[in-house]
Amino acid sequence: MFKFLPAPVKGVLAILCIVLNTLWLFLILMVFAVIKLVIPVPPVRKGCTIILNRIAWFWIGFNNLLADGLHEIEWDVRGAEGLSRKHWYFVTCNHQSWADIPAIQYVLNSRIPLLKFFLKQQLIWVPLLGVAWWALDFPFMQRHTKEQIARRPELKGRDVEATRAACEKFRYTPVTIFNFMEGTRRTPAKHQSQNSPYKHLLRPRAGGTAFVLEAMGESLHTMLDVTIVYPDGRSGIWDYLCGRVQRIVIDIRTREIPQRFLGMDYENSREARANFQRWVSQIWQEKDARIEELKLPAVELQKPQLTGTDDGLGA
Numbered sequence: 001m002f003k004f005l006p007a008p009v010k011g012v013l014a015i016l017c018i019v020l021n022t023l024w025l026f027l028i029l030m031v032f033a034v035i036k037l038v039i040p041v042p043p044v045r046k047g048c049t050i051i052l053n054r055i056a057w058f059w060i061g062f063n064n065l066l067a068d069g070l071h072e073i074e075w076d077v078r079g080a081e082g083l084s085r086k087h088w089y090f091v092t093c094n095h096q097s098w099a100d101i102p103a104i105q106y107v108l109n110s111r112i113p114l115l116k117f118f119l120k121q122q123l124i125w126v127p128l129l130g131v132a133w134w135a136l137d138f139p140f141m142q143r144h145t146k147e148q149i150a151r152r153p154e155l156k157g158r159d160v161e162a163t164r165a166a167c168e169k170f171r172y173t174p175v176t177i178f179n180f181m182e183g184t185r186r187t188p189a190k191h192q193s194q195n196s197p198y199k200h201l202l203r204p205r206a207g208g209t210a211f212v213l214e215a216m217g218e219s220l221h222t223m224l225d226v227t228i229v230y231p232d233g234r235s236g237i238w239d240y241l242c243g244r245v246q247r248i249v250i251d252i253r254t255r256e257i258p259q260r261f262l263g264m265d266y267e268n269s270r271e272a273r274a275n276f277q278r279w280v281s282q283i284w285q286e287k288d289a290r291i292e293e294l295k296l297p298a299v300e301l302q303k304p305q306l307t308g309t310d311d312g313l314g315a
Contacts, residue, residue, distance in 0.1 A: 011242035033135035071243035079252035093226035095180040099240035200291040210266035217263030225253040
């Protein structure tokens with residue numbers, strides 16, 4: 001509809017529309033968040049949760065319609081067949097820019113349950129947003145460092161138990177837990193400082209993913225291994241909002257999480273930790289080769305791809 005506008009104008013218009021849509025939906029969200037907070041009756045809370053999730057779904061849907069109206073992005077989506085909003089998923093993806101999140105939401109919003117992120121416990125005190133995240137049942141993590149556990153041994157294992165309790169509400173309600181396994185956006189400087197063995201990826205942080213599977217092993221059985229590529233080289237959030245991103249490739253691989261990793265004791269079992277890191281390393285080697293393939297022109301796709309042997313795992 002407005003695709004003829006200059007790129008900067010489209011970017012400003014997109015930000016304005018997103019802000020206005022966020023403000024009025026946030027007011028509605030807060031009404032049901034307060035009801036959920038002050039009336040701790042299970043049927044009331046469940047009803048509020050359903051409405052709150054629909055508000056978040058609508059917010060993402062509006063952003064998707066905005067992208068369609070302002071931009072001419074060629075979406076190349078692979079492997080999205082067979083996904084269901086009635087299933088539990090753990091989703092991970094390579095991380096290049098803040099445009100990754102709206103791009104993934106564009107593809108997955110109506111195909112799987114609402115994406116939810118693990119947040120640090122301290123973020124619950126962020127004005128307004130903390131209540132919104134709580135209302136949307138975003139799990140809050142309380143991680144203790146090795147130094148804290150050394151000073152207070154009774155803290156050992158409490159973080160996992162607290163997260164299990166926070167995720168108890170997901171046992172009967174399908175949910176999608178999302179995590180960037182690299183932990184941060186890939187930049188040339190970060191890639192070099194890590195001495196990453198992967199051409200297109202930072203070292204994965206296996207510990208964070210293991211913590212999720214340890215806390216939610218009874219519910220999470222399926223991983224969506226998402227690989228996102230911007231073939232024209234533009235991947236910044238401002239480029240995305242301005243419509244300068246011409247093509248986005250999103251490759252989705254559905255993986256069943258091995259049973260031995262569900263509910264594992266990653267922190268205390270050296271064998272479990274080594275096995276899980278090897279599994280993550282294999283996924284990352286395959287992802288690195290896949291990115292290389294997706295970046296190549298069509299005439300180059302038949303060339304053999306090589307992967308490294310270093311496991312390249314972070315903490």
